[in-house]
Amino acid sequence: MMNKKWIAASLCAVTLGAAVLSGCAGGGEASGEQVVVYNWGEYIDPEVLELFTEETGIEVVYEEFETNEIMYPRVASGAVSYDVICPSDYMIERMIQEDMLAELNYDNIPNISNMDETYMAQAEAFDPGNKYCVPYCWGTVGILYNKTMVSEPIDSWDVLWDEQYADNILMQDSVRDAFAVALKRLGYSLNSTDEAELEEAKNLLIEQKPLVQAYVIDQVRDMMIGNEAAIGVIYSGEAIYTQRENPDLEYVIPKEGSNVWIDGWVIPKNAENKENAEAFINFLCDPEIALMNFDYITYSTPNAAARELIEDEDIRNSTIAFPTAEMLEGCEFFKYLGPDVDEIYNSKWKEVKSE
Amino acid sequence: MSKKWFAAPYLLWSVGFIIIPLLMIFFYGLTDRSGAFTLENVVAILSPEHSKALVLSLLLSLASTVICLLLAYPLAMILNKHHLGRGSFIVFLFILPMWMNFLLRTLAWQTLLEKTGVINSVLSALHLPALDIINTPYAIVLGMVYNFLPFMVLPIYNVLVKIDENVINAARDLGANGVQTFFKIILPLSIPGVVSGITMVFVPAMTTFVISTLLGGSKILLIGNVIEQEFTQGNNWNLGSGLSLVLMVFILVSMAFVMKYDREGEGGMF
Numbered sequence: 001m002m003n004k005k006w007i008a009a010s011l012c013a014v015t016l017g018a019a020v021l022s023g024c025a026g027g028g029e030a031s032g033e034q035v036v037v038y039n040w041g042e043y044i045d046p047e048v049l050e051l052f053t054e055e056t057g058i059e060v061v062y063e064e065f066e067t068n069e070i071m072y073p074r075v076a077s078g079a080v081s082y083d084v085i086c087p088s089d090y091m092i093e094r095m096i097q098e099d100m101l102a103e104l105n106y107d108n109i110p111n112i113s114n115m116d117e118t119y120m121a122q123a124e125a126f127d128p129g130n131k132y133c134v135p136y137c138w139g140t141v142g143i144l145y146n147k148t149m150v151s152e153p154i155d156s157w158d159v160l161w162d163e164q165y166a167d168n169i170l171m172q173d174s175v176r177d178a179f180a181v182a183l184k185r186l187g188y189s190l191n192s193t194d195e196a197e198l199e200e201a202k203n204l205l206i207e208q209k210p211l212v213q214a215y216v217i218d219q220v221r222d223m224m225i226g227n228e229a230a231i232g233v234i235y236s237g238e239a240i241y242t243q244r245e246n247p248d249l250e251y252v253i254p255k256e257g258s259n260v261w262i263d264g265w266v267i268p269k270n271a272e273n274k275e276n277a278e279a280f281i282n283f284l285c286d287p288e289i290a291l292m293n294f295d296y297i298t299y300s301t302p303n304a305a306a307r308e309l310i311e312d313e314d315i316r317n318s319t320i321a322f323p324t325a326e327m328l329e330g331c332e333f334f335k336y337l338g339p340d341v342d343e344i345y346n347s348k349w350k351e352v353k354s355e
Numbered sequence: 356m357s358k359k360w361f362a363a364p365y366l367l368w369s370v371g372f373i374i375i376p377l378l379m380i381f382f383y384g385l386t387d388r389s390g391a392f393t394l395e396n397v398v399a400i401l402s403p404e405h406s407k408a409l410v411l412s413l414l415l416s417l418a419s420t421v422i423c424l425l426l427a428y429p430l431a432m433i434l435n436k437h438h439l440g441r442g443s444f445i446v447f448l449f450i451l452p453m454w455m456n457f458l459l460r461t462l463a464w465q466t467l468l469e470k471t472g473v474i475n476s477v478l479s480a481l482h483l484p485a486l487d488i489i490n491t492p493y494a495i496v497l498g499m500v501y502n503f504l505p506f507m508v509l510p511i512y513n514v515l516v517k518i519d520e521n522v523i524n525a526a527r528d529l530g531a532n533g534v535q536t537f538f539k540i541i542l543p544l545s546i547p548g549v550v551s552g553i554t555m556v557f558v559p560a561m562t563t564f565v566i567s568t569l570l571g572g573s574k575i576l577l578i579g580n581v582i583e584q585e586f587t588q589g590n591n592w593n594l595g596s597g598l599s600l601v602l603m604v605f606i607l608v609s610m611a612f613v614m615k616y617d618r619e620g621e622g623g624m625f
Contacts, residue, residue, distance in 0.1 A: 067587075067588075069587065069588060069590060070587065073590075173573045174588065175588060209574065212572075212574065213470075213490060213572060214490050214572025214573060214574060215572060215573035215574060216572070216573065226469075226471060227471055228469060228470055228471055229470075339388070339590075342589075342590070343589075343591065346584075346588065346589040346591070347404075350404045350405075350576070350581065350584070351403075351404050353404075353573070353574075353576040353580075354403075354404035354405075354407045354408050354576040354581075
């Protein structure tokens with residue numbers, strides 16, 4: 001987790017420095033048209049950015065973040081005014097609640113018609129009326145396992161508590177994801193705010209701890225490819241990539257349900273180039289561009305037209321990238337629970353970690 | 356008058372990057388989210404999960420300090436005995452790793468110690484039992500010792516070099532044997548270096564969070580990890596600062612320790 005986080009953080013620092021400098025220097029230039037993009041690390045095909053500049057003449061200032069929690073204070077403080085950002089569902093909900101986002105002008109985003117209606121409807125869970133957000137990628141959280149290292153078919157979170165896989169389990173090292181696993185196994189909502197339920201989930205995580213090899217975030221991918229562990233909790237978008245590298249790996253959404261998430265583009269209120277930002281979002285909704293991006297990052301696209309264009313039939317019909325409605329039964333979006341509940345989660349997570 | 360002005364950049368630097376941040380930590384540590392005064396963030400160290408992390412940090416950093424001392428002292432003696440000057444190749448070898456990024460060196464240990472890592476591949480090729488210490492406190496102590504050993508070797512070496520040969524010869528002339536010379540002459544004279552080495556290892560080991568995350572698989576929570584997570588994941592800067600204030604007490608104590616035994620600053624690194 002740390003390595004990528006640090007690399008990302010230092011890259012952020014460097015790019016930010018560069019952005020500030022170029023912002024100062026470029027202020028007086030003739031063309032001047034630019035868009036300041038703030039996105040997750042490794043979450044876009046760099047060629048897409050070049051094509052965008054080629055086509056529209058708008059220069060892209062591109063910055064990356066590692067987690068929603070790192071992104072939020074930078075945007076909230078207003079130190080850098082970003083034009084377009086890509087947070088996750090619950091963070092978008094929080095930013096809407098705190099009146100940080102500008103309403104989108106869909107006249108400037110005609111390509112929205114390429115989007116699958118289902119996902120637009122799903123996005124209404126955190127953005128009623130689709131006023132602020134255009135979905136970019138979506139996916140689930142599930143179990144990635146190595147077929148040669150497990151004895152039975154896996155379909156339940158229970159396997160993460162199975163003693164025969166002691167020291168062969170990789171858990172997510174982030175509060176909400178870890179608690180989601182335990183809460184779902186207990187049959188509760190992953191947005192639970194009930195102290196008793198959270199206490200139960202905490203005890204379950206403590207019970208699991210001796211079996212866990214390590215708590216990691218991005219490293220799950222490389223460790224699973226390298227046969228370091230038999231079972232890992234991972235985002236569905238990484239599953240296709242890991243299978244390409246190691247065909248023994250298989251991904252499953254546990255039957256108890258899991259977390260389903262959407263990352264979407266939003267425009268903050270203090271954006272200086274709102275129209276350029278909308279042009280950027282529109283460009284990403286172009287089927288050809290969305291396809292290019294999908295091939296590169298392998299995270300599921302909510303763009304129906306782009307999905308039609310996928311040449312590899314196995315991937316187009318992959319239930320990992322595009323799970324069916326039944327598979328998503330019992331899956332929930334994270335909700336923003338407010339600072340007080342966040343604190344309860346954090347302190348219980350600390351109890352787990354200090355055991 | 357003109358000379359004073361040369362100190363101005365330094366003054367600006369220390370005010371901007373040392374004093375103001377310190378004051379901010381005090382401010383955050385002694386207030387709650389609404390900005391009202393409270394001691395809660397400091398007292399929070401007594402809660403079971405925090406005190407457990409603190410005690411574990413103390414134990415692991417003590418262990419690595421002792422191991423560093425046991426490894427470094429004989430080494431510094433050898434370097435000194437063979438009159439290997441500062442410019443010698445051997446001394447250079449000990450300083451060389453410090454030129455490389457600390458994070459990178461710790462990541463290398465991760466690759467070495469992993470279940471299917473370099474060391475275990477070699478061991479299994481030789482049909483030897485696997486080394487299973489990654490994600491345990493042993494791996495963390497190993498990482499601390501590896502990273503901080505030069506900080507123990509150099510101060511001790513620097514005081515040993517300065518011991519006058521004649522003092523040792525005099526002890527021999529008066530009939531002291533090797534062991535007596537060591538305990539009566541060399542050891543007491545090298546105390547400043549030992550003390551400064553101990554703090555230079557103990558303080559960073561006590562506050563580290565990178566080593567425990569990388570080599571402990573985030574399973575072992577040290578006090579540094581608790582503070583780091585309050586700032587990044589928990590978004591509770593007040594609690595993070597409050598706990599940092601507690602940690603500062605330990606650092607001040609060890610600084611006082613150095614002041615007492617190394618008044619002339621002999622046991623410096625360079």
